């Protein structure tokens with residue numbers, strides 16, 4: 001997090017919506033960061049936030065071991081907005097009362113506003129909001145004002161007339177709160193006196209400048225995949241330091257059809273000498289010969305990847321930094337997790353690299369959410385083909401070929417996958433789904449083609465809709481589209497006579513089959 005920039009601090013008490021609060025502030029042009037609720041006051045002072053938002057949370061202010069910190073924040077003399085649990089904490093610490101209700105209020109609600117509120121200025125007398133709480137405030141602290149009440153009689157908003165303290169029982173960050181953005185804007189601009197102006201364009205310009213200063217004359221090496229995160233990170237760095245950057249794309253032979261070549265062509269034009277493509281497909285396939293166990297496949301690929309990459313790194317002498325496209329959701333230490341490790345996916349393929357290289361990490365997009373990275377990509381003139389690409393796992397098609405891997409199977413799967421993706425694009429479905437893929441199954445089934453009996457392999461198609469890839473639903477692709485894909489794959493890909501569609505959600509399934 002930057003200490004020189006106008007920013008709002010969000011203290012996370014464990015709400016499922018905390019990240020949304022951060023995004024809403026950013027959308028309104030003010031940079032915002034999430035920290036755990038117990039971040040030391042001295043740290044907060046260093047960051048000089050212009051305001052603080054206390055998130056909601058699953059706890060009750062009356063439970064024994066709940067996060068309670070609030071009192072010392074008043075020392076900062078900056079505006080504070082408490083949302084749900086945050087409002088209850090403020091109430092308790094100022095002498096009001098909070099009570100549990102037997103029934104949780106969850107979902108849409110209507111609140112009636114009193115005039116004169118600074119936080120709710122410009123809203124209608126009656127507003128539709130999103131509630132999600134068990135406890136609620138039953139008497140407000142002395143000197144505070146009640147500024148809204150819900151239809152069911154719950155105190156919905158309070159504020160202190162002089163101290164810049166505000167509380168809302170509902171969730172302004174959730175889109176079902178129709179005037180939520182206005183409330184956030186009021187807080188940022190009318191109460192915290194934000195100057196605003198933070199945008200992806202300004203982020204890109206500042207980051208390029210910061211990176212140029214930080215790197216100086218040093219060299220930076222990057223494990224480049226061509227995916228959106230590494231593409232945006234590398235483009236920022238290339239603009240900052242030009243040929244002091246070396247991006248290494250390791251072609252493991254398990255990428256999508258023509259992918260290594262496409263990436264080389266596209267980014268080669270932009271990066272020039274800064275992009276090296278190493279064809280190590282033979283080595284990878286040799287290592288994987290006869291290996292069936294999914295975890296073994298991952299380990300073998302990870303080890304070989306590190307070997308190939310280190311070899312290239314040696315050639316680029318004296319690199320001082322390793323560039324990585326780490327994103328904000330990977331680094332947020334949420335109040336519900338046990339530190340960053342709990343949220344980082346276990347399958348980060350280059351996990352061992354920084355230690356092996358013994359050099360520092362450079363993570364220019366670590367403050368951004370995925371859709372923000374995409375916007376930065378657009379600012380940098382990266383086309384939709386790159387910016388809107390579905391994620392692709394580091395071990396590539398190896399975890400989509402169930403059973404052992406051969407060059408022939410890779411080719412079959414690449415062809416089937418390419419047809420699937422092409423048809424999704426043609427039908428305008430590619431951007432509607434989060435990730436689509438084909439899986440080659442080690443199953444042979446009987447079919448008939450022309451007049452002849454066939455005995456060939458099965459391809460499973462999988463397409464999922466998800467926000468965070470931790471849970472996912474299968475996509476409701478139209479039957480006509482599935483029929484077209486199936487008939488093209490069985491007609492055009494030798495070795496496949498049957499196509500099935502995976503209708504499993506996650507959980508219990510995972511996105512990948514291995």
Ligand code: XMP
Pocket residue numbers: 298347348349391392393394395435469506509510511512513514
């Ligand atoms: P799962 O299969 O765990 O996938 O539901 C969730 C998301 O993670 C991707 N994935 C991987 N990405 N290396 C990666 O870089 C891996 O080993 C790996 N395994 C799964 C998967 O494609 C999906 O987007």
